[in-house]
Structures are given as structure tokens and as C-alpha cells.
Amino acid sequence: MRDSLKLPDAPLVPRAGLTTDRLMGIVNGQIVSRLIVLIGAVLFLLPLFWMIVTSLKPVTEISVFPPTVLPQAWKWSNYTEAFRAIPFARYFANSSIIAVCSTIGAVLSNFLIAYGFSRIQWRGRDTVFMVVLATIFIPFPVTMIPLVVVFSKLHWINTYLPLIVPSFFGNAFFIFLLRQFLMQLPMELSEAARIDGASELQVMRQIILPLAKPALTVVAIFSFINAWNDFLGPLLYLQDERLYTLAIGLQAFRSTHDVQITLLMAASTLAVLPIIVLFLIFQRSFIDGITTGTLK
Numbered sequence: 001m002r003d004s005l006k007l008p009d010a011p012l013v014p015r016a017g018l019t020t021d022r023l024m025g026i027v028n029g030q031i032v033s034r035l036i037v038l039i040g041a042v043l044f045l046l047p048l049f050w051m052i053v054t055s056l057k058p059v060t061e062i063s064v065f066p067p068t069v070l071p072q073a074w075k076w077s078n079y080t081e082a083f084r085a086i087p088f089a090r091y092f093a094n095s096s097i098i099a100v101c102s103t104i105g106a107v108l109s110n111f112l113i114a115y116g117f118s119r120i121q122w123r124g125r126d127t128v129f130m131v132v133l134a135t136i137f138i139p140f141p142v143t144m145i146p147l148v149v150v151f152s153k154l155h156w157i158n159t160y161l162p163l164i165v166p167s168f169f170g171n172a173f174f175i176f177l178l179r180q181f182l183m184q185l186p187m188e189l190s191e192a193a194r195i196d197g198a199s200e201l202q203v204m205r206q207i208i209l210p211l212a213k214p215a216l217t218v219v220a221i222f223s224f225i226n227a228w229n230d231f232l233g234p235l236l237y238l239q240d241e242r243l244y245t246l247a248i249g250l251q252a253f254r255s256t257h258d259v260q261i262t263l264l265m266a267a268s269t270l271a272v273l274p275i276i277v278l279f280l281i282f283q284r285s286f287i288d289g290i291t292t293g294t295l296k
Contacts, residue, residue: 048272051269053069055262057072061073075262078263079270082266085260088270091244100224101164103220109169113132148237174219182208182215193206221278229247231247
């Protein structure tokens with residue numbers, strides 16, 4: 001008899017505090033936010049897309065009005081011509097040497113400094129950190145002439161040393177990023193290792209360093225991009241054309257091949273390609289380093 005009795009289906013009741021209108025509002029908000037992000041991504045990618053498309057057009061198609069979105073005749077030979085028009089391989093090697101050495105210096109020095117500001121207690125630590133952080137607001141033109149004078153007296157002009165050595169002495173922005181990340185790590189990890197007899201160097205190298213890899217990846221990518229795109233530094237310190245970087249080489253190419261826009265865009269695409277590949281390879285670590293405590 002109990003089986004024969006069938007109760008009417010109970011109406012679906014939304015969870016407490018989550019009405020249908022509120023749920024629709026959340027969904028609409030997500031759609032709007034994703035749409036805004038998509039529009040922003042398109043706007044940021046549009047110059048890159050136009051540079052690549054222009055690099056594949058014939059010279060005669062550049063002056064066509066209205067401009068064509070895609071090349072009517074794909075001219076891949078622009079890349080080989082641009083590669084031969086300037087000593088691209090030499091400039092590429094020069095930029096690679098400076099960028100890699102600067103990245104190594106930035107990772108090593110900033111991690112050591114940030115470790116001292118975050119994991120070691122000493123008198124006046126926060127005051128000194130605020131002084132270091134205040135140097136961010138000093139513009140480069142203020143220190144440009146004194147640096148040129150110092151490097152000239154050291155006989156470093158027309159060498160890569162002025163572009164590499166400063167990276168081994170820390171950067172206020174990178175120190176801030178790493179310090180904020182390291183302060184999110186529990187101090188109990190370091191204290192437990194010290195109780196077990198580990199030295200401060202062992203704690204830093206065996207415990208903190210592996211946990212800080214996402215933040216170090218962020219510093220490495222930023223440092224590499226800054227050194228790769230640096231124009232003013234090589235312009236100040238490098239006088240020999242054989243030592244030019246890609247940034248200086250592209251400017252020289254522009255001044256000597258003013259009307260060959262397609263070759264300039266092809267050379268610019270080749271110059272930007274390493275940065276794109278670097279980000280695609282390390283994008284997961286980059287995002288983890290930004291979101292996991294770096295900007296908290």
C-alpha cells in the first residue's frame with residue numbers, strides 16, 4: 001500500500017541565498033567580463049597581426065587604398081631579404097648575449113636581496129626596504145649622465161659590461177615582486193629546517209628556492225624582455241657597429257631603407273619572435289608567479 005502511494009514531485013527550490021535572478025546576474029556578469037577581455041586581447045593583438053601581414057606583402061601592395069587585410073600575393077622572400085639587408089645574425093647573437101647574461105644576473109641578485117628582506121629578521125630591515133623601493137621613482141634620465149661618466153672612467157664604453165653588470169646589483173621592482181612572494185611562504189618551513197641543523201644557505205637553496213620558481217620565472221621573463229628591447233642603453237654605450245643589438249640594428253635599417261616597409265616589418269617580426277616563443281613556453285609558470293602571492 002505504501003508503494004502504491006506516489007507523492008507529487010517536489011518543486012525545484014534554489015539554494016538558499018541564490019535566487020534565479022541572482023544566478024542570471026552572475027552569468028551575465030561573466031559573459032560581459034569575458035567579452036571585455038576578448039575585446040582587449042583583440043586590440044592588443046591587432047598591431048602584431050598587422051605587422052606580420054605587412055611583412056608578407058609586396059611593396060606595390062602597401063600603397064593600395066583601401067588597404068588589404070590579407071596579402072593578395074604572399075611574399076615570403078621578404079624575410080630572407082631582410083635577413084640579408086642587415087647583419088641580422090650578428091645583431092641577434094649580440095642581443096642574446098646581453099639578454100641571457102642580464103637575466104642570470106637579475107635572477108641571482110634579486111632573489112638573494114629579496115630573501116634577506118623577507119626571510120631574515122634584522123634591525124632596520126623594513127626601513128632599508130622602503131629606501132630601496134623608493135628608488136623606483138628615480139627616472140633613468142636623472143642617472144643617465146652620471147652612469148655614462150662612471151662607465152667611461154672604468155673604460156667600459158663600447159663593451160657589453162654597462163648593459164650586463166648593473167643587473168647583478170638588484171632591481172627595486174624585482175626585489176619587491178620576490179619579497180611579496182617569499183613572505184607568503186610559511187616561516188615554519190625555515191624554522192623546522194634550522195632546528196634540524198640546516199644552515200641559512202641550505203634553507204635558502206634547498207627549501208625556499210624550489211618554492212620560489214614561479215616568481216623567479218616572472219623575474220626572468222621581465223628581465224629578458226627589458227634587455228632584449230632596450231634601445232637607450234646600447235645607444236649610449238655601444239659605438240662599434242659590430243656590437244649593435246637588434247634594437248639599434250633595426251633603427252639603422254630604418255634610416256637606410258626608409259621606403260622598404262615590408263622588409264622593416266619582416267625584420268621586426270623576426271626580432272619579436274623570441275619573446276613570443278619565450279612566453280608561450282613559460283606562460284604557465286609566468287601566470288602562477290603573478291597570481292600566487294606576487295601581487296598580493
